[in-house]
Amino acid sequence: MDLRKVLVIEFETDPSVLQNLLQILGSSSGIRHQIECRSIQSTVDELPSLITGKKIEAQTIVLAASSLQILRQICSIVPLIKRNMSNIPIMAVMDSEDPEMIVELLKCGIDDFVTLPLKHIEIVPRLFRLLDKYSSQDTVQYELKEKFGMRQLIGVSASFLMEVEKIPLLAKCDVGVLICGETGTGKELCARAIHYLSPRCSRPFIPVNCGAIPADLVENELFGHTQGAFTGASTSKPGLIQEAEGGTIFLDEIDCLSLVAQVKLLRFLQEKEYRALGSGKTKRADVRVLAAMNSDFQEALSSGKLRQDLYYRLSVIPLVLPPLRQRPEDIPLLASHFREKYSREFRKPITNFSTQVMEMLATYEWPGNVRELENVVERAVLFAESDTAEAKDIHFASSAKNSYESFRDAKTKVIAEFEKSYIERLLVVHQGNVTKAAHEAKKNRRAFWELVRKHHIDLHAFRNRVQ
DSSP states (O other): OEEEEEEEEEESOOHHHHHHHHHHHHTOOOSSEEEEEEEEEOOTTTHHHHHHHSOOOOSEEEEEEOSHHHHHHHHHHHHHHHHHOTTSOEEEEESOOOHHHHHHHHHHTOOEEEESSOOHHHHHHHHHHHHHHHHTOOHHHHHHHHHHHSTTOOOOOHHHHHHHTTHHHHHHSOOOEEEEOOTTSOHHHHHHHHHHTSTTTTSOEEEEEGGGSOGGGHHHHHHEEOTTSSTTOOSOEEOHHHHTTTSEEEEETGGGSOHHHHHHHHHHHHHSEEOOBTOOOOEEOOOEEEEEESSOHHHHHHTTSSOHHHHHHHOSSOEEOOOGGGOGGGHHHHHHHHHHHHHHHHTOOOOEEOHHHHHHHHHSOOTTHHHHHHHHHHHHHHHOSSSEEOGGGOOOGGGSSSOOOOHHHHHHHHHHHHHHHHHHHHHHHTTTOHHHHHHHTTOOHHHHHHHHHHTTOOGGGTTTOOO
16 A cells, blocks of 8 residues: 655644644545645744754645745745755645735745645645656656747747746646636647646646537536437437546636536536536546636626636636737747748748838737737748748738638637527517527527527517517
8 A cells, every 4th residue: 555644734723724634634545545644833933943953754745824924934934845855745725815825835836735625625636646746756857848838838028928937837736727818819828838737747638619619518518418318318428527537628718608507617616526417426527627718807707707706716826818919029939930830831941031021010910819920920931932921921811801710710700690690580579588589499498598698688679679
């Protein structure tokens, strides 16, 4: 049996918290592993002599502190612990979710943290991932992972680097992350970097575009269904949560989820439990959830598109990616990167941009951000007739008759326009009666109502309206 020794150092913590923590750790022994847990009390002033004065026989240290003042003092001591015991992971137990304090703890060397109330399903898996990571840690390997995991995130602007520099810190722990930014700013790249730099990197990364899933299918996609759960369910099907077991699921456009789906997702985030459609059995899953949204989170909260409790659960530490127009110094770097990429792909030796091209790229507003810049450079490489891309090779979407938006974006836009137009026509016919309109559309009332909410349709405008 694998014996894991855990030392809990407690700093003026509520006795019930310490008792609960020791009970959770003490009851975590299994067939293949056993946790031997002991605790000591200390002050921040005593900690240096405790660490340097005698050998601590532990494979991980848990620092339990309640006040922000003590946590700030601990930040100055953690580097000393790391110097003396570089191969021992440190977890903090705290009752605050202050983002600045969490970032400060991660920067000083804390490997992970949990907040009150303490839950077995959160503490134990995270503790064992830390132990496994350090027992097989290869510094060179991690440096390579960090280099290649961050390779696609290109830029030197202060606003961009301030956000990107958080990624290695966020990767160390299972903290909730909500990535905000306009379309094309690189939200999925950030999510992938967090996953591949984390202890979960050997497990699946599952990206999900919530905006592309019909409202009445979201629960089925995420949690799966059992045989006979609904008409046509001839076999059981696992959901994406089950497929991502041990890894990370990335929910893009999280604000497009219906409020019902948001409630069920919140329960999964809190309890790590879910039920497949048609099943009376509760399942557990060890999955990290990363989320992203295009709109401003304050706008989504005030409009009711995003539940406030879900936002706080997801956004312990937010990442806000600046639009490309706010980081003009990064445009030459990105353009060169994409030029080299597509020169290799198309086997065309395009080695430079003309001065006029660089002026055009620098002064354009980039409504599609980095994704649009990539598309513009790709077309320029394709059209260039010499080793230098010229002004005639540059085609911006806003100045052309044809929009060069992606297939997915174009399809999403057309579907949204059709849905809104179709629903409004039915509501005109039935004078705002949702039940009758849903019946004619052959959709259940709840699904039809969610479409009304999704497209911000005012039902009062259709009631008592003459055709």
